[in-house]
Amino acid sequence: MSKRAKRGLATWLTGSTLPIFVLDDRNVLLVFNRGCEELTEWPASEMIGRKCEYIAVANSSLPESVTGALCPPKLSESEISKSVLSVIPSQSGKSTRKRIEFFPLREERDETSFRMMGVILDEAESEPARPTNSHYRLAELQAELQRRFRVSRIVAASPLMERVVSQVRLAAESRLPVFLQGERGVGREYIARAIHNATTFADRRFVQIDCETLSRFEIHRSFRRLLDQETEEPFSGTVLLRNVDHLPLDLQMELSRALQQLLRSRWMSTSRYKIDELDPEKFEPVLAAQLTPISIFIPPLxxxxxxxxxxxxxxxxxxxxxxxxxxxxxxxxxxxxxxxxxxxxxxxxxxxxxxxxxxxxxxxxxxxxxxxxxxxxxxxxxxARPRKPSLPLEEYLKQIEEKRVREVLEQCGGNKTAAAEILGLPRPKLYRRLAQLGIDVAQDAPSEEKDGA
The missing domain is CATH 1.10.8.60 (Helicase, Ruva Protein; domain 3)
Incomplete structure (x- = not known):
């Protein structure tokens, strides 16, 4: 092809209102034409030179939201084109479902190196729809969640997780404390950070304190630093108390008093357990109420x-x-x-x-x-074959204790004074344990009196 013809083709390509782009063999954008600019509202000067990575990004204020949508699939050497569905975002926040036809442009002199041209079409203008891939479904879900809840980085295709996302949106619109409950590994800390990032606190610090692994001294030192409002720069951000059910009781009281004041910080907490079901002798009920104005249950996978x-x-x-x-x-x-x-x-x-x-x-x-x-x-x-269901530890220990007590009583002919000596218990305590274990306390009592009990 002559140089003049190539220049003419390049002029047509860049000026066409049909969205066309070209990538090099590293998926870096070489051409982002007028049609692409109109569709995405991003100027070519911002897009050319960016690498298209296989990542769905729902935040339309980032150019990566576009480059992720334009990333090509892998083509075999025999394929002359490939068609994929894609969700193309615009800078103003609107997302459009499109189909991209990818064409490899192999160099005649070097078959191992080629460029990739993509033509963005309306679905009605392209071939009949093929089954959508997971990349498309992810991008579509992110766009839907962004539209409905202004949250996109949480995967929520199930009704249970949709409920979580709606609660996340509610939490992000307030400064009330948030309590996140769920099993280990469900992503409690991830959800907490998602709430933080969706609030006006997003540009401030996000501090985590693990009440299970840190010592009392370390937790107290962190509290002193975070709760001191008299310093020149009092803490203003989000504090996440991980495994808050392990927080020492005296520090619970200290935190409860602090939360009664108007703090500049946002407090969140997590636990595997429902906080209102914790033993009130081990977890302060007033603090439990203070930490749970918004409670979010994160379901297991x-x-x-x-x-x-x-x-x-x-x-x-x-x-x-x-x-x-x-x-x-x-x-x-x-x-x-x-x-x-x-x-x-x-x-x-x-x-x-x-x-x-x-x-x-x-x-x-x-x-x-x-x-x-x-x-x-x-x-x-x-x-593997399921094992016989195991008893809770307390019930298991009770059964062992009952077996041992009955053995000793039988050995002593029912004499509880002698049994108490063998078991190393005061006689009144043995009587209480017998009553708790359901062993007849009155049995053989007369014989004990005869023996001088």
Whole structure:
């Protein structure tokens, strides 16, 4: 092709109102034409030179929301084009469902190096719809959540998680304390940070205090620093008390008094347990009421199965960030394996599994053989023959105690004074234990009097 013809083609390409873009072999934007500018409301000067990573970003104020939507799928050497659905955001916040036709532009002299041209079409103008991929479903869900709740970084396809997102929105619109309850690994801290980032506190500090792992001294020192409002720069931000049910009682009282004052900080807390069901002798009821104006229950992963495929896709795309080699998702076989697993470690276990599988994978899609050995071990444990249900510790110890007491009583012929000596208990305490264990206290009492009891 002559140089004049190439210049004419380039002029037409950049000026066309049909949205067309071109990527190099590293997925860096080389062309972002007039049609793309009109569709996305982003100027070419802002977009050219940016790398398109396989990451769905719902925040339309970021150019990555567009580059993530334009990332091409992997094409085999025999494919001359590939069509994918995509959600194209505009800078003003509107999202449009489109189809992108990708065409590899291979160099005649170097078949290993090529550029990729993408043509953005309305769905009605393109070929009949194929099954949508997880990347598209994730982008579509994020756009819907952003529209309805102004929250997009929480995967909520299930009714239970939709309820969580609506509560997150409510919490973000106030400065009331928030209590997050759920099993280990469900993402309590992630939700807390999502609330923080959605508020006017987003540009301020987010401080976490783990009441389970830190010593009383360390927690008290943190409280002194955070609660002192007389300093030149009193703390203004969000404080998250992780596992608040482990907070020492004297520090509970100190915090309760502080929360009665008008603080510039926002307090949140987490626990595996419902805070109003904690022993009032171990957790101050007044503080429990102060910490729970807004309470959010985060369901375990086994109760939100509808979220699993899109959550997996979201985590894979998070892992793509900044990496040279990208993954498009997981294979249908992996999805099936994940769906049949109970995930006792919840989202945290899923994150660890995918991080290891990502490193093991050498293809654009994570396959069964990429899954780590500890996931297989967890599967085997979950599918093993269920054991006989075990008793709670207190009931188990009670049964052992009852068996031992009955053995000693039988050994002593029912003489409770002798039994108390063998068991190392005062006789009145033995009588109380016998009553609690349901052993007849009056049995053989006369014989004890004969023996001088």
């Amino acid at each position: 086994r109760q939100r199965r509808e979220d699993l495929p899109i959550l997996v896709q979201s985590l894979v795309e998070d892992a793509n960030f900044g990496r040279e080699v990208q993954r498009e998702g997981v294979s249908p076989e992996v999805e099936q394996e994940f769906a049949s697993y109970s995930w006792p470690g919840n989202v945290s276990e899923l994150v660890r599994t995918l991080e290891k599988a990502f490193r093991n994978s050498s293809d654009s899609v994570i396959e069964l053989e990429d899954l780590p050995a500890d996931f297989r071990i967890g599967q085997d444990a979950a599918t």
